[in-house]
Ligand SMILES: Cc1cc2nc3c(=O)[nH]c(=O)nc-3n(C[C@H](O)[C@H](O)[C@H](O)COP(=O)(O)OP(=O)(O)OC[C@H]3O[C@@H](n4cnc5c(N)ncnc54)[C@H](O)[C@@H]3O)c2cc1C
Ligand SMILES: Cc1ncc(C[n+]2csc(CCOP(=O)(O)OP(=O)(O)O)c2C)c(N)n1
Ligand code: SF4
């Protein structure tokens with residue numbers, strides 16, 4: 001089967017080429033804001049973010065950044081662009097943007113929406129719907145908005161004023177808040193006559209470790225996420241000197257680093273799995289180890305030891321990883337003696353679960369066999385027509401950017417439902433494609449590819465950081481570093497657009513391409529074609545751009561994988577068959593009230 | 598922004614040759630020729646050929662005359678020796694260099710104006726002397742650098758961009774090279790690297806004068822309807838007599854071909870040229886027949902390409918002159934000055 005010419009009118013084609021944007025759950029137009037940062041237009045860069053992801057200052061410090069492993073730069077040199085930390089630059093240097101935010105709706109549309117929980121998912125729904133005239137009421141058991149952003153993420157990673165500012169932008173859109181109000185009946189809430197209810201209640205329950213000694217030593221064994229929120233709200237200000245943190249995820253990393261700041265001088269993280277398999281992000285592990293916290297692997301807790309009702313330590317079994325017949329990793333007893341590690345306190349950070357005690361099971365809202373609500377992956381509607389879910393409450397614990405992405409989609413659904421339209425009729429994205437040519441060798445973007453390696457974000461002096469749990473560790477890029485880091489971005493959204501009719505097959509583009517992307521060859525089946533390009537196209541996640549038949553009956557094939565978007569093919573082309581065109585895609589939002597393009 | 602340097606970043610899978618160099622290490626600075634110029638494709642082919650032959654860049658000398666074509670040595674082999682001589686004088690400068698140091702690999706790059714007009718005599722003598730070199734003419738049928746006047750290789754009846762007809766007979770450098778005794782003669786097309794790269798490799802490993810006439814469309818002045826050196830015209834009239842695979846001693850021949858369709862030519866350095874014949878009866882070792890074949894095809898408007906002639910027992914200028922194997926530039930006074938006793942002896946012999 002010969003390959004058909006690529007249909008570049010399908011917005012997904014060029015969207016996929018912008019790896020970072022494609023990977024971002026909220027599809028933030030990353031290169032667009034990075035260019036604005038390089039141009040010194042921080043407020044504009046902030047607004048591009050704010051429209052897409054609602055919490056640029058928060059995410060610029062805490063995002064799980066799925067965009068970075070996807071970033072094309074990471075495939076042509078050692079490290080991806082520091083996309084996340086550039087987002088923070090936009091937030092740090094934006095100045096006063098209040099005048100650019102939408103204003104509360106002047107007229108109501110008569111529809112009332114209840115949001116349960118004031119975490120990022122609910123706040124996104126509120127931001128999208130309030131300016132459209134919906135009467136939005138947010139309920140939260142806590143006294144302030146932000147959800148786990150406020151209750152869980154330690155202040156040394158995310159200062160309180162950043163949360164206040166960005167949660168404030170949303171609440172100032174005319175959103176009614178009912179804080180210190182825990183909803184204990186969904187039925188009751190529905191009975192209040194809301195047109196829709198959004199459950200953004202998170203995954204609030206920390207998993208416990210039921211082992212011998214758990215009861216007896218309970219006073220010094222703490223559930224990680226409960227302990228972190230007590231620390232966040234100032235209820236806990238100290239911990240023992242010797243602390244063991246059980247678990248290998250990001251919660252464990254926050255626990256150990258918080259313990260180091262509250263009097264823990266010997267804090268150790270102990271993990272069942274190997275170091276590589278730990279769930280924590282690589283940078284979180286690096287930061288913990290930098291604070292003198294050893295991470296010990298392949299140790300499974302067996303027992304909490306205690307004396308006179310006081311915890312004395314934890315007993316561990318040593319294990320090793322083995323691959324079983326089915327190719328699965330299994331932990332096996334290593335055949336070595338157990339290890340006892342003395343300690344004063346234990347923080348249990350072995351997982352997080354959903355809990356919906358406030359939802360009645362007899363109101364037409366179905367739960368599955370894991371006791372999770374049945375939620376549509378696209379519309380976020382439950383089996384109850386008026387009830388929607390998003391964030392950690394929808395499909396289990398994820399992260400902030402997923403909560404935002406869910407929130408946007410749920411808001412679209414709620415808007416459609418309230419207008420009596422089909423939820424499946426999702427609005428298409430807004431797409432712009434425009435030539436960037438300014439002259440023979442001149443483009444409206446900076447096509448000179450930087451050779452700089454990734455810049456490291458400066459950190460606070462360790463002694464100062466460990467002395468104050470509120471002292472932010474990362475200081476953020478200064479403007480010089482930010483510019484240089486921004487220049488590392490390859491502008492993957494400036495797309496190479498090929499016109500079959502103009503090409504005279506002179507080979508100039510093939511010869512100049514620094515990464516051997518382009519081949520003129522006989523057409524063929526994709527798998528076979530991939531092997532006989534100028535550079536074999538081995539990355540199957542990246543598309544081939546294929547032209548129609550040219551004069552010599554060959555086709556042009558471009559492997560998108562490592563294109564530097566340098567525009568040299570277009571500069572070299574004598575006929576303009578290649579052009580560099582900026583592709584801007586804005587994912588549709590409810591009513592698009594927050595988009596100003 | 599104008600003329601950026603080509604980004605240093607390269608494909609993660611970019612291969613290295615046995616010297617540890619990648620193809621990118623054989624590039625030069627970025628070309629300043631017109632976008633789409635055939636000459637740039639020839640530069641790229643030279644880069645490919647030298648990379649694949651594992652040639653140490655510092656053992657290559659590239660020499661040229663004047664013209665767009667003669668500018669190209671700046672755009673390839675940035676780590677090799679270079680000499681940009683005066684118009685039409687590349688052959689004599691190269692001959693001198695070759696005499697002084699026979700151990701370098703000599704690559705002469707010229708244009709149709711540079712070689713067929715002002716430098717025609719120089720071209721002729723380099724061929725007949727058998728200077729050990731690769732002589733590439735980047736043939737676009739015009740003086741590109743001086744804005745597109747007809748050159749001496751422009752076909753009679755060809756039209757210029759402004760519609761003027763060329764009434765002069767064209768010089769066919771390929772036929773001349775054969776007549777003058779070049780040991781290796783080929784013609785190719787800048788738009789066909791599959792043919793050109795192995796030809797350059799074969800020429801680089803040939804001993805003696807190896808001549809390649811490479812048709813190279815000038816996109817600015819000679820790529821219009823009415824031109825006989827345009828992409829379209831050359832593609833339509835290209836009559837390849839063979840394609841070549843260049844095989845080093847290390848590689849084995851494994852592919853099976855129909856009997857009679859392939860001929861293997863062994864070169865003096867042990868490398869093999871596998872000729873995939875297209876015109877089955879074409880004999881690359883018969884100089885006289887080749888000249889006649891070329892004349893006939895030319896009369897019927899065809900452009901014959903491929904390896905056209907190769908001498909199976911080649912020799913070169915140094916062989917004809919019986920020079921010492923040590924390069925002249927390494928000979929010291931003791932080697933060169935035989936002393937007064939020897940002089941007395943010589944004088945006595947002449948009395
Ligand atoms: C220790 C820790 C660190 C984390 N660090 C990061 C990080 O660095 N980056 C990242 O992206 N993610 C991080 N996460 C995950 C992230 O915080 C969550 O994925 C995200 O906050 C989920 O958002 P949400 O809107 O779904 O709900 P949540 O943020 O969990 O908010 C839910 C809110 O609902 C309220 N609520 C629940 N039930 C009721 C009820 N019945 N009535 C009224 N109110 C109710 C809760 O009080 C809470 O405020 C971390 C999580 C933990 C535990
Ligand atoms: C002695 C001398 N005479 C004339 C010129 C003007 N001149 C410069 S380049 C050129 C012709 C080059 O033609 P060609 O060798 O075909 O090169 P092209 O630019 O076409 O590649 C001429 C006549 C010169 N530089 N020096
Ligand atoms: S190089 Fe820039 S545009 Fe390309 S994937 Fe990375 S951040 Fe996105």
Ligand code: SF4
Nearest residue numbers: 513563564566567569
């Ligand atoms: S923009 Fe063109 S020349 Fe540059 S890397 Fe991509 S395909 Fe190659």
Ligand code: SF4
Nearest residue numbers: 503504506507509573
């Ligand atoms: S440079 Fe332009 S005309 Fe030449 S082969 Fe490439 S696309 Fe075609």
Ligand SMILES: [Mg+2]
Nearest residue numbers: 708709737739
């Ligand atoms: Mg010329």
